[in-house]
Amino acid sequence: MIEAWLARTAAQLWAAIGELPTPPRDLAPLVSRALPLSVVTLPDLDLTQIEHWFRQRNVPYRFLCRNRALYGCVVAARGHGLLFVDANDPAAEQRFTVAHEIAHFLLDYLEPRQAAIAALGDSIRPVLDGERPPTTEERIHAMLGQVRLGIYYDLMPRAAAGGIDQGYIMRAEDRADWLALELLAPAEAVLAAAAPLPSTTPFECSRRLFTVLCDQFGLPPAIARDYSAMLARQIARFSMAEWFGM
Template identity: 45%
Template sequence: MMISLPAWVTEEAAAFWRSVACAPTYPCDLAPIAGRAYPVAIFSLTRLSVERVERWLQQRGIAYCSSCAERPLHGCLIAVRGHGLIFVDRSDPPEEQRYTLAHELAHFLHDYLQPRQCAIRRLGPSILPVLDGERPPTFEERLNAILASCKLGFYLNLLPRTTEDMERISALLRAEREADRLALELLAPARRLLSQVDQQLQKGADPAERRHIARRLLVVTYGLPPAIAQGYATLLFPATTQRSIAHLLGFYD
C-alpha cells in the first residue's frame, strides 16, 4: 500500500523550482536558492530560542514581542509586509538545519505568501494596509474576502500558545502537517524517491522492505535527519493504518 500524493504539494514545489530557475541537486541546500525569487532572508543563530529571536529583532530596531513562553527552537519564521525572516538553530546538525529551513520556507510560501498574493489579486492593492496589519478590514472588505475565499490580517508565526483555543490549535496542527509535507517534497520529491525504491525492489515487495530502502535513501541521498526520514518512509509506505505526519515527524516551529 502506498499513500497518494496531494496535488497541491507537487504543484507548489514545482512552482518553487520554476521561480528560482534551477534544477534541484541532492542533498538540497535551499539557503542560497530561496532568495533568488522570494523576499526571504535566512539567519543562523546559536542556541535559538523565543527570547533569542526577540532580542535579535529588538537590537535591529524591529519591535516584536511573541506571546509564547521562552523555549528552545529548531527554527522560526517572522513574516511581515511581504518579506520573511527565517531563523535556524546553528547548533543543530547540518541535516537538521536543512529540514528546519525547508519547513520554515514552506510556511512562508504556503501560509503567508500564497494567501497574501491571492488577496491582492482578488481584492486589489488597497487591501495591502490590512494585510500588513496597519488597519483592520472594513465590513465590505471582510465580506469581499469571504466571497473571494481570501485570508485577511497579518501572519503570526505558528508557535505554540495556550491550549484553550481549540480552533487555533486545530489550525496549527493542519499548518504544521502541510508545512512538513511541502518541505519534504522540496527536499526529497516523492515520485523521484518512489522510482528509486522501485529500481531496488520488486513492485510486490513487502512494505517493510520498501520503508527500509526509502529511509536509507532519504538519509544518505537526500540528507534528511533519521527521525524525519523514518516518518516520511512510513508515510509513503504505511503498513495497514496511516498515522498523522505530525505524529510521525513531530513539530518543527
C-alpha cells in the same frame, strides 16, 4: 499520486529559483532568489534569541508567548519574511527546518496575501499590513478570513524528546511537512533511487527506503522514519498480516 497543489507549488518554486539542485538539497542559500524571504542562523535558537536579534536592529518585536526552544521560525510583515533556524542543529535537521518554514511562508502567508490583493485590490494592503482596520465590507469578505493580518509568525517548536512535536498533526503543519518533503525528497525520485526494492517483508522495504532518504536525500532520521513507512505502504499496499510478518 502526488496532489496537484503540491506538484504545482514545488514546480513554481524551482522555476523561480532557476535550478533543481541535486540531493541533499539545501534551500537556505537559494530561497532569496525566488521569494522575499531571508534566512538567519542563530545558535541555541529560542524566542528570546529572536527578540534580541530584532532589538539589535532597533525593532521592538516581542512574541506573545513564553520562551521555548525552536528548530525554526518565520516572521513576516508587509510581504517580506525572515526565516530563523538553529545554527547548532545537524545539517540534515537544518535543511528540513528551512524547507518546512519556506512551506509555511508560501502556503500560510504569501499565497493567501497575494490572493487577497488580487481579489480586493491594492487598497487592502494597509489592512493586511496592520496599518488600518478593515472596513465592514472588507471584514465580511470571505477572502480576509484566509489571511493573517499584521505580523505573521510561525514557530517550529522543539519537542521535549526531539523528533516531531504535536503541531505535526495539525493541518497547517501537515501541509508544510508535505511540501518540505516534496522539495527535499520527492516520492518519485526516492522510489527511483531505492529501486529495485527487495521483494521481502514490508519492514525490510521500509528500512531500505529509510536508508535512501537519510544517505542520499539527507533527511533527518525522525522524518525519514515516518516518510519511509508511508512510502512502503503506498507502493506495496501490504496487508495487515504482512506488516506483522504473518
